[in-house]
Amino acid sequence: MSFEIDYPALYYPADADSLAGQHRFVRATRLRLFALFAAAVGGAGSIEAGSLDLFGLLGLLSFVVALGTSAYLQATDPARHWYDGRTASEFIKTLTWRYVAGGNPFPRSLTAEAADRAFRSQLAEGIELEKLPAPRVGTPTKQITDRMRELRGRPFTQRRQDYRDGRIEEQRLWHARKADVNEQRKNTFTGIAITLEFAGVVGAAFKAFGLLDIDLLGVFSAAAAGLAAWMQARSYGDNQRAYARTAHQLGLIADELDTVTEDDWPRFVDQAENALSSEHIQWRAAKGLGPPRQRGTTSAAES
Structure with a gap:
């Protein structure tokens, strides 16, 4: 399913910074854990090449x-760019869909001018601009796009269908896919961890009975510890549960959507977006971060 929407200009650097930070963090963490495992291999044995111990050289490097x-x-703290960028991009997405x-807080009872003022005000209030990368010369600056105004101007039944699609x-489909991927990776890495622990038992037996000079116990222990650290960094189990819960919540929302009247629509959208935001709040908590900065969500008609 594909639905085209142009987000405010601030969304794109926030999203790009988040993705870049995530990729840098994941690559560097993976490299560090592989290097520590290789160091354990280097300390497990000894191969002389003249005056040089190749295993020792591997450990050193x-x-x-x-x-x-x-x-x-x-x-460089790439994780901070990842977290801050995602916080900003998720906020912009939910504000845009509202x-x-x-x-x-942007019901159709507002005039176009009042809704635009309220949107710009909440956007400025909710984004910590100092945490975004510097804008490039020539990048768009329009925060309320023509596509956003077009969608907002459609009749209620069309807006309701657009919101569904x-x-x-x-x-809902994105969260369901992510839940499935995290479930598969959790099961795969858990299986590998069990295999490594069994291999560690074999390595310990070899060492205990003097059957092998290489310290396989240390090698497999380092591999198991590295795998555990990787699984903790990626939080496959926690992510799977959070994504699955949100997918189920969105299924319940979708089931109710067609029965919502135009009078109840502003409140319904508010509740739906709060349900989506809760997954991000839980994600931040799992990363050891506090909740996003409090932002006003009072209807402009009430302010």
């Missing part, structure tokens, strides 16, 4: 790489 990636993560659907169903 691996620790240098691990130290370098740790310094990189500390100095506006185009005619939900609170472009927001509720799109997000």
Whole structure:
């Protein structure tokens, strides 16, 4: 299912910064854990090449790489760009859909000028601009796009269908897919962890009975510890539960959507967007962050 919508100009640098930060964090974390595993391999045995111990050299180089990636993560903090960018982009998306659907705090009872003022005001209030990357020369600056105004101007029944297709169903399917992917990865990595633990038992037996000079116990222990650290960093289990819960909530919302009247529509959209925002709040909590900065959601008609 595809639904075209142009988001405010601030959305795109926030989203790009979040994705770039996530990719840098994941790549650096993966490299660091592989380097620590390689260092464990380097300490497990010894192969002499003249005056040089190749296993020792592997351990040395691996620790240098691990130290370098740790310094990189500390100095650049890509996770912070990931978290801040996602917070900003998610806020802009929910604010945009409230506006185009005619939900609170931008009901269609407002004049076009009042709705636009309220949207710009909440956008400025809700985004921590200092945390976004600097804008590039020539990038768009329009925060209320022509497409947004077109969608907002449609009759109620069309706006309700647009909201179903472009927001509720799109997000329900996205969360369902993400839940499935995280479930599969959790099961895969859990299976690998069990295999490594069994291999560690075998390695310990070899060491105990002097059957092998290489310290397989240390190698498999390091591999299991690294895998555990990776699973903790990616939070597959927690993510699967959060995505599945949101997908089910959106299914319930979709089931109710066609029965909502125009009078109840602003309130319904507000509740639906709050349900979507709750997943992001839980995601921040799982990352050890506080809730997003409080933002006003009072209807402009009431302010």
